[in-house]
Amino acid sequence: MSNLADSAEAAANGQAVILRGRAALPPEDAAVDDDFDVGAVEARGYWEGVWLRLRRDKLALAGGVFIVLLFVTAFAGAPLASHFLGHGPNEPFLVSGGLDADQLPAGPWTHVGKLTENGELEQQLFVLGSDSTLARDEFLRLLYGAQVSLEVGVGATLLSLLLGSIAGAVAGFYRGWADTTISRLVDLTMAFPYLLFVITLAGTLGTRLNHVTFGFLGEGVVTLVLVFGLLGWFYSARVMRSVALSIREKEFVEAARMVGASNRRIIRSHVFPHLVGPLIVLATLNVAAFILAEAGLSFLGLGIQLPTASWGNLLADAPQYYTSRPLLMVWPGVALLLTTLAFNLLGDGLRDAFDPRGSR
Amino acid sequence: MKGKRLLGIALAISSLSLLLVAAATAGPTAKRGGTIVLDMTTDVDYIDPQLSYYGETWKLEATTACKLMNWPDKEGPAGAVATPEVASGLPLVSKDGKTYTFTIKPGFKFSNGKAVTAQSFVDAVNRFANPKMQSTGVAFLDIIKGAQAAVDGKAGSVSGVKARGNKLTIQLTKASPDLLARLAMPFYQAIDPTLARQIDANGINQYASCGPYYFASRTPGRSITLKRNPNYKGGRTANADTIQVNIGNSVDVEFQNVEKGTSDYASGGIPATEWKNIVAKYGLNKKDGRVQVRPQLDIRYVAMNHSRPLFKNNPQLAKAVNWAVDRQAFSAQGGYLYGKRTGQILPPGMLGYKPAGIYPLKVTANTIKQARKLAEGNLRGGKAVLWSSNAGTAPLQAQLIQYNLKQIGIDAEIKLLPRAQQFTNAGNPQTASFDMTVERWGADYADPYDFMNILLDGKQVTQPQHNNYAYFNVAKYNKEMTAASLLQGPKRGVAYAALDGNMMRSNPPWAPLVNSNDRIFLSSRVGCVTINEISATGPLLNVLCLK
Numbered sequence: 001m002s003n004l005a006d007s008a009e010a011a012a013n014g015q016a017v018i019l020r021g022r023a024a025l026p027p028e029d030a031a032v033d034d035d036f037d038v039g040a041v042e043a044r045g046y047w048e049g050v051w052l053r054l055r056r057d058k059l060a061l062a063g064g065v066f067i068v069l070l071f072v073t074a075f076a077g078a079p080l081a082s083h084f085l086g087h088g089p090n091e092p093f094l095v096s097g098g099l100d101a102d103q104l105p106a107g108p109w110t111h112v113g114k115l116t117e118n119g120e121l122e123q124q125l126f127v128l129g130s131d132s133t134l135a136r137d138e139f140l141r142l143l144y145g146a147q148v149s150l151e152v153g154v155g156a157t158l159l160s161l162l163l164g165s166i167a168g169a170v171a172g173f174y175r176g177w178a179d180t181t182i183s184r185l186v187d188l189t190m191a192f193p194y195l196l197f198v199i200t201l202a203g204t205l206g207t208r209l210n211h212v213t214f215g216f217l218g219e220g221v222v223t224l225v226l227v228f229g230l231l232g233w234f235y236s237a238r239v240m241r242s243v244a245l246s247i248r249e250k251e252f253v254e255a256a257r258m259v260g261a262s263n264r265r266i267i268r269s270h271v272f273p274h275l276v277g278p279l280i281v282l283a284t285l286n287v288a289a290f291i292l293a294e295a296g297l298s299f300l301g302l303g304i305q306l307p308t309a310s311w312g313n314l315l316a317d318a319p320q321y322y323t324s325r326p327l328l329m330v331w332p333g334v335a336l337l338l339t340t341l342a343f344n345l346l347g348d349g350l351r352d353a354f355d356p357r358g359s360r
Numbered sequence: 361m362k363g364k365r366l367l368g369i370a371l372a373i374s375s376l377s378l379l380l381v382a383a384a385t386a387g388p389t390a391k392r393g394g395t396i397v398l399d400m401t402t403d404v405d406y407i408d409p410q411l412s413y414y415g416e417t418w419k420l421e422a423t424t425a426c427k428l429m430n431w432p433d434k435e436g437p438a439g440a441v442a443t444p445e446v447a448s449g450l451p452l453v454s455k456d457g458k459t460y461t462f463t464i465k466p467g468f469k470f471s472n473g474k475a476v477t478a479q480s481f482v483d484a485v486n487r488f489a490n491p492k493m494q495s496t497g498v499a500f501l502d503i504i505k506g507a508q509a510a511v512d513g514k515a516g517s518v519s520g521v522k523a524r525g526n527k528l529t530i531q532l533t534k535a536s537p538d539l540l541a542r543l544a545m546p547f548y549q550a551i552d553p554t555l556a557r558q559i560d561a562n563g564i565n566q567y568a569s570c571g572p573y574y575f576a577s578r579t580p581g582r583s584i585t586l587k588r589n590p591n592y593k594g595g596r597t598a599n600a601d602t603i604q605v606n607i608g609n610s611v612d613v614e615f616q617n618v619e620k621g622t623s624d625y626a627s628g629g630i631p632a633t634e635w636k637n638i639v640a641k642y643g644l645n646k647k648d649g650r651v652q653v654r655p656q657l658d659i660r661y662v663a664m665n666h667s668r669p670l671f672k673n674n675p676q677l678a679k680a681v682n683w684a685v686d687r688q689a690f691s692a693q694g695g696y697l698y699g700k701r702t703g704q705i706l707p708p709g710m711l712g713y714k715p716a717g718i719y720p721l722k723v724t725a726n727t728i729k730q731a732r733k734l735a736e737g738n739l740r741g742g743k744a745v746l747w748s749s750n751a752g753t754a755p756l757q758a759q760l761i762q763y764n765l766k767q768i769g770i771d772a773e774i775k776l777l778p779r780a781q782q783f784t785n786a787g788n789p790q791t792a793s794f795d796m797t798v799e800r801w802g803a804d805y806a807d808p809y810d811f812m813n814i815l816l817d818g819k820q821v822t823q824p825q826h827n828n829y830a831y832f833n834v835a836k837y838n839k840e841m842t843a844a845s846l847l848q849g850p851k852r853g854v855a856y857a858a859l860d861g862n863m864m865r866s867n868p869p870w871a872p873l874v875n876s877n878d879r880i881f882l883s884s885r886v887g888c889v890t891i892n893e894i895s896a897t898g899p900l901l902n903v904l905c906l907k
Contacts (some may be wrong), residue, residue, distance in 0.1 A: 047850065081678070085769035086502070090759075091763070092684065092689065092763055094688070094689040094692065095723070095889045099692065101695065102633075102636055103633075103636070103692055104633055104697065114722075115723075115725055116725070117729075118723060118725065119724060119726065132691055132756055133632065133633070133695075133753070133756060134689075134759055134760055134763075135694050135758050152794045158781065193383060207775075210773070211773075304774070305774070306758070306759050306762070306776075307762060307763070307774075317756070319612050320611075320612065320631045320633060320753075321631075321633055322612070322634065323633075323634070323637075324633050324637075
């Protein structure tokens with residue numbers, strides 16, 4: 001009985017219905033032409049199908065590759081670059097070379113002097129020049145800024161999706177008072193003036209949480225992750241609720257219920273696996289949105305704590321030099337643009353890939 | 361007869377020619393009327409005369425207030441002498457120097473039509489001293505008899521200030537050489553009876569005033585409008601009909617607005633990097649020119665909070681900070697003609713200023729070594745909260761200080777605040793949760809009392825609002841400051857110079873950084889530029905005119 005139930009569920013899930021070559025052909029058809037060899041027709045699993053569809057989407061793949069490279073560059077490349085260049089992202093180079101003759105930030109590919117303990121000047125390279133009149137290395141700050149952006153983007157996404165998917169699954173699966181309560185809570189959260197609320201929270205809660213770094217995060221990252229996560233879960237909750245509502249009526253769920261599976265087991269084993277696709281799509285889109293939100297808050301001076309670099313505070317400093325050093329706006333601007341574009345392209349590609357009925 | 365006629369014709373022609381020549385060679389004449397527009401980056405603290413203590417507000421109050429004594433609307437030495445305004449002349453002073461009697465000049469009226477009387481000044485002092493007002497400036501009342509009792513809530517009014525008819529008598533607790541200069545501060549301006557009754561620590565945003573202008577409206581955080589006082593007959597210039605202040609634009613926007621002529625004065629400054637360009641483009645300090653730079657009696661400094669564990673009885677660390685701060689780099693953040701580096705309390709030009717050369721004005725490997733040596737063993741955990749303004753170059757300057765502190769082992773957390781909030785909270789013992797704050801002080805009047813006693817006398821630190829942001833309270837220095845304030849002439853200068861040197865050498869309350877210049881950028885629409893740094897920073901707004 002339990003084998004039957006499992007195979008029924010599995011079939012409906014599209015996970016384990018594997019037909020192999022001739023064994024799949026009806027016996028009478030096989031008898032018609034013994035010489036006709038249809039070859040090995042292998043039905044594809046769900047994830048294999050997703051991957052095949054995604055592989056056809058070159059833009060999405062390019063986005064994915066960019067994201068992987070970005071992670072590698074931010075988390076491995078930044079410390080390596082700092083090591084080889086011989087200085088950190090927060091170190092001002094005001095003694096020699098960090099500012100030009102007009103006291104403006106040095107331009108790209110400038111050699112600057114670092115004052116050593118012996119009072120000598122050691123030549124070091126600023127690849128993208130100085131970040132401001134504080135004469136810090138723009139290139140390193142951009143790399144370390146990527147770390148912060150990704151930490152905030154990924155952290156806030158994980159938290160919001162965790163909260164959203166649990167709330168959405170519970171609301172959609174149980175319906176009734178649970179659905180009503182969670183749905184109204186979602187409505188309430190959506191009705192809040194999001195940005196103002198985030199600014200208020202960042203300005204109050206932030207002062208207490210900015211020091212929490214767990215030894216590896218930037219100062220202020222935890223605050224932003226909590227603020228974005230706690231206020232950004234509603235969208236994923238809505239999506240998950242609608243998916244859960246449709247899944248709870250499926251035959252395999254009925255079959256599972258028929259064989260005595262508990263609600264918890266049904267949610268864990270049958271509902272959640274179906275949420276993975278939409279969750280991944282939402283995640284990619286949310287990461288991009290949270291990275292932009294971080295930049296926005298840091299631009300307003302409420303995000304990442306100074307002197308930690310983030311793309312937002314690099315952008316915030318840049319307008320002071322927009323006539324004399326316009327490239328200072330370009331670097332973090334392009335980094336933000338490419339990153340959000342990459343995440344969005346990947347998200348779009350994944351959405352299509354997870355939809356077997358999609359045209360592509 | 362014919363000869364006389366010819367002579368008349370010749371005279372008429374020559375007179376006409378002279379008139380034409382004069383008209384042709386005259387510069388653009390002041391145009392009365394129109395609206396002068398100012399941009400400010402952040403809002404003022406208050407516009408209430410007994411509460412406002414922000415340079416930007418005083419800039420406006422220089423046009424709205426009428427005072428017993430005032431600074432003439434003139435440049436240079438002529439503008440630096442406190443001169444009777446509503447007082448009909450200099451006061452009669454008693455032999456012991458403790459009683460001043462002023463006679464009030466008739467004719468001054470508030471914008472609501474009421475006359476300015478001797479009582480208007482009594483009301484101002486009483487409102488100023490009222491503890492419910494919580495004014496930051498009450499330290500300036502210390503010499504007036506009965507003021508402290510009123511400030512402490514022990515008396516309903518200040519017993520030493522009395523009006524009888526058109527006579528105003530001010531009794532002092534001690535002979536004070538700087539009383540007349542103090543009376544030129546906006547705190548002491550005449551107030552009308554309605555305002556006298558309005559006691560509100562949050563300040564009043566609309567009131568009648570007796571200067572050439574009055575505050576017609578204020579929308580906090582957005583705008584302030586000044587209109588010409590229709591009843592003003594005091595003789596000061598009032599060129600524009602309206603002075604409109606727009607608040608909240610960034611320095612970049614202010615710069616663009618003034619360049620385009622949609623605003624006339626970037627009161628909040630312009631991007632630091634633009635000063636060099638505009639000096640090259642428009643020239644410097646030309647008559648009625650667009651770019652004006654003046655030295656001012658001012659100081660930018662890091663106040664070290666001596667009431668908190670990090671700096672309490674820790675002079676070695678305070679000295680280390682003075683050795684560590686990069687004054688040159690701090691100044692560089694402000695851009696071209698920002699100011700002059702300093703390591704002492706009194707600014708050049710102030711009585712008592714004597715170059716002491718105690719701390720380095722340029723960082724070298726040796727200065728950092730010296731700073732580390734002084735800090736060693738005195739870090740007390742090495743954590744600090746550093747307050748700074750969030751406007752203009754202040755965040756960059758704060759990050760620089762943060763980096764300098766890190767070099768001696770202090771891990772400073774920066775907290776950026778709107779400027780008015782920064783100094784208001786810093787001056788309130790209940791809200792002063794900082795270890796260091798990057799501050800700026802501009803002289804209220806040209807006397808060392810205004811720097812030493814006002815900023816560092818420990819008697820202040822228990823007041824609900826004060827300016828001793830270092831919470832510096834050393835009995836020896838308190839006594840010496842009081843003694844110096846009673847001296848006159850060169851002795852006064854010598855005493856204050858000694859105080860400056862001794863304090864900075866043995867127990868520095870601050871890390872002084874720069875004596876900054878007043879850099880002014882004006883639109884092409886305006887002329888009649890008169891600057892009196894003693895009266896207010898920037899051009900005198902009542903004199904400024906549209907071309």
